[in-house]
Structures are given as C-alpha cells and as structure tokens.
Amino acid sequence: MAKSAASSVVRCLQLLTVAAVLAGAAAGGGLSTSFYSKKCPDVQSIVRAGVASAVAAEKRMGASILRMFFHDCFVNGCDASILLDDTATFTGEKNAGPNANSVRGYEVIDAIKARVEASCNATVSCADILALAARDAVNLLGGPSWTVYLGRRDARTASQSDANANLPGPGSSLATLVTMFGNKGLSARDMTALSGAHTVGQARCATFRNRIYNDGNINATFASLRQQTCPLAGGDAALAPIDVQTPEAFDNAYYKNLMARQGLFHSDQELFNGGSQDALVKKYSGNAAMFTADFAKAMVRMGAISPLTATQGEVRLDCRKVN
Incomplete structure (x- = not known):
C-alpha cells in the first residue's frame, strides 16, 4: 500500500511539472526555459545547492525565501527590488510595513549570488536567482517542483509606498484578497492555491493577535493554544507556526486547518468562511x-x-545595490 501511494505521488509530480510548463508557455512574459543554457549552464544546480544548505540549517528558511519572492513580485513585478538596501538617498522596500518584521533570508540570496557570480560573472539576475530559490525551497520542504522561466532583469529602483499599498495583510477580507490578486492578473483560484504557502513558516504574534482574541470564526481550543504564547498585550515578536499540524512540511494541511477553523490569520480563515472559496x-x-x-x-x-x-x-553584481 505504501509503495503504491508513493508511486502515485511520483506520477502526480511528473504530471504537474508538465502542466506547469504548459501554463508557463502562456504566461512566460517573454521569459525562456533555456535562457542560461549556454551563458550559465550550472546556475540551477548552484541555486539549489545554496537553498538546500540554508534549509538544512533551518527549515523555516524555506518558507522565508518563498515569502520573499511573493513580496517581490507583488510590488512592481518580479524584479528583485525587495533586495535593495536603503541608502542615504534611496528608500527601498525592506522597511515597508509588510516587510520589516516578516521578510528574512536576504543573506541566503547574497551567498547564492556570490557563488553564481564566481561561476558566470555579470550574467544571472538577482530576480532569476530569487525565482529559482523559491521553487527549490518549496520542493526541499516536500512540495512540488515546476519549470522556472528565466530572463528577468533587476530593477534599479524600489518603492516603499508601493510595498505598503500592494501587499495583502493578515487582516484582509476575502473581497480584498480577490481584488489584490486580480490586480496582478491572478485569479481567485490562484489566490487560494498560493495561500497554501502558509502550510509552512512561522508568524509574529503581532500579526495574528486580533484573530485569536476577537474573531468569531475560530476554534476555541486553537485560540486558547495560541493565546498561551501571544498575550493580549506585549510579546509582539513571539512566533507561532502558521500550520498547526505540520509546520515544516509543504502539504495540504493548511486547508484542513481552515475547515477546522484553525487558520492563524484572519485572511487565511476568510478562504473558508461561507464565501466563494469554500468549495x-x-x-x-x-x-x-x-x-x-x-x-x-x-x-x-x-x-x-x-x-x-x-x-x-x-x-x-550585488543584489543589495544597483551597479
């Protein structure tokens, strides 16, 4: 029985990779699957090795890299603008409200970039490295793989105001989520699937306190459990796993949590609250x-x-600053 189930999983992963390629053909945005095949043929193995090392040291880092990619793409596109440091004359996205206390792992991308530069100088963008790293992070945590279309270039600027405006927050309503994802060309189904990224990672008390003390659509036992590490006042930085069942494994437990009214964020539970995404x-x-x-x-x-x-x-050449 176990062998049969394992074989089924392998077949499913093979099929979804093909499906992702077909989907990407329509959504590639001028990108290519073979962009670095001659210019930097080892880039994908270099990125995966870097991500694997980081995830082996701390599994939570896989979720952090995935979150970084999401927060990059939702602010003026997938252009590595989130990686730019502030300077005396430039204010970037790192200290925007949605990023300051929740996005981490910049040093992982720095390390990977250094290895890529050593292999093929001034060739691979930080934006492409981040896209590959997000895919590998998911896969290394037990999730699927997909073909990453490449050829992105890096922004020379960033926008803190756009980061504050374009990233959905943990208190967002379903209508807000649908609208914000729709503004990026993503459907409600895409939004619900991408929200499944919350099957891994941890969150700060400040982002879910209102949910566990004030929401009505929440399992009382779950709320009590989270209140033990997230007091009504203080302790904003205390962490809790977003997925109460398997917080370090990329699986579908997130959706089972929602059906049990155990979504950690208000925005999570909105996906299963008598609305359009329940089914x-x-x-x-x-x-x-x-x-x-x-x-x-x-x-x-x-x-x-x-x-x-x-x-x-x-x-x-350095993901933290323009050339």
Whole structure:
C-alpha cells in the first residue's frame, strides 16, 4: 500500500511539472526555459545547492525565501527590488510595513549570488536567482517542483509606498484578497492555491493577535493554544507556526486547518468562511495532488508578473545595490 501511494505521488509530480510548463508557455512574459543554457549552464544546480544548505540549517528558511519572492513580485513585478538596501538617498522596500518584521533570508540570496557570480560573472539576475530559490525551497520542504522561466532583469529602483499599498495583510477580507490578486492578473483560484504557502513558516504574534482574541470564526481550543504564547498585550515578536499540524512540511494541511477553523490569520480563515472559496478549500483539503498542481501553475503565473527583460533594468553584481 505504501509503495503504491508513493508511486502515485511520483506520477502526480511528473504530471504537474508538465502542466506547469504548459501554463508557463502562456504566461512566460517573454521569459525562456533555456535562457542560461549556454551563458550559465550550472546556475540551477548552484541555486539549489545554496537553498538546500540554508534549509538544512533551518527549515523555516524555506518558507522565508518563498515569502520573499511573493513580496517581490507583488510590488512592481518580479524584479528583485525587495533586495535593495536603503541608502542615504534611496528608500527601498525592506522597511515597508509588510516587510520589516516578516521578510528574512536576504543573506541566503547574497551567498547564492556570490557563488553564481564566481561561476558566470555579470550574467544571472538577482530576480532569476530569487525565482529559482523559491521553487527549490518549496520542493526541499516536500512540495512540488515546476519549470522556472528565466530572463528577468533587476530593477534599479524600489518603492516603499508601493510595498505598503500592494501587499495583502493578515487582516484582509476575502473581497480584498480577490481584488489584490486580480490586480496582478491572478485569479481567485490562484489566490487560494498560493495561500497554501502558509502550510509552512512561522508568524509574529503581532500579526495574528486580533484573530485569536476577537474573531468569531475560530476554534476555541486553537485560540486558547495560541493565546498561551501571544498575550493580549506585549510579546509582539513571539512566533507561532502558521500550520498547526505540520509546520515544516509543504502539504495540504493548511486547508484542513481552515475547515477546522484553525487558520492563524484572519485572511487565511476568510478562504473558508461561507464565501466563494469554500468549495475549493474542501477540494484541496482532500486532494493534495490537486493543490500541488494548482500551486505550481500559480507560481509560474506569479513569476511572470511584469518582469524586466531585454534592455530593461540591469543584472546587478550585488543584489543589495544597483551597479
């Protein structure tokens, strides 16, 4: 029985990779699967080795890298603008409200970039490294893989105000989520699948305190559990796993949590609260292969949000600053 189940999982992953390629063909945004095949043929193995080392040291880092990619793409496209440090004359996105206390792992991307530069100087963009790293982070935590379309270039600027305006928050309503994802060309189904990224990672008390003390649509035992480490006042930086069941494994437990009214964020529980996404949450909770296939396809589409290509932007030598 176990061998049969394992074989089924392998077949599903093979099929979803094909599906992701087909989806990406329509959503590639001028990107290519063979962009570095001659210029930097080892880039994918270099990135994966760097991510594997970081995840082996701290599994939470896999979720952090995935979150960084999401927060990059939702602010003026997948252009590595989130990686730019502030300077005396420039205010970037790192200290925007949604990023300051929740996005981490910049040093992992720095280390990978250094290895890539040593192999093929001034060739691979930070934006492409981040896109590859997000895919590998998911896969190394037990999730699916997909074909990453490449050829992005790096932004020479960033926008703290756009980061504050364009990233959905933990208190967002379903209507707000649908609108904000729709503004990026992503469907409600994409939004529900991408939200499944919350099956891994941890969150600060400040982001879910209102949920566990004031929301009505929450399991009382779950609320009490989270209140033990997140007091009504103080302790903002205390961490809790977003997925109460398997916080370090990329699986479909997130959707099972929602059905049990155990979503950590108000925005999570909005996906299963008598609204338009209830039926899809039910399907994902009972069909892991459907979730991972949809997640992979949605990641391809998200990775194609407004990329800089051709002569736009630049290939940064240091991800933290423009050339």
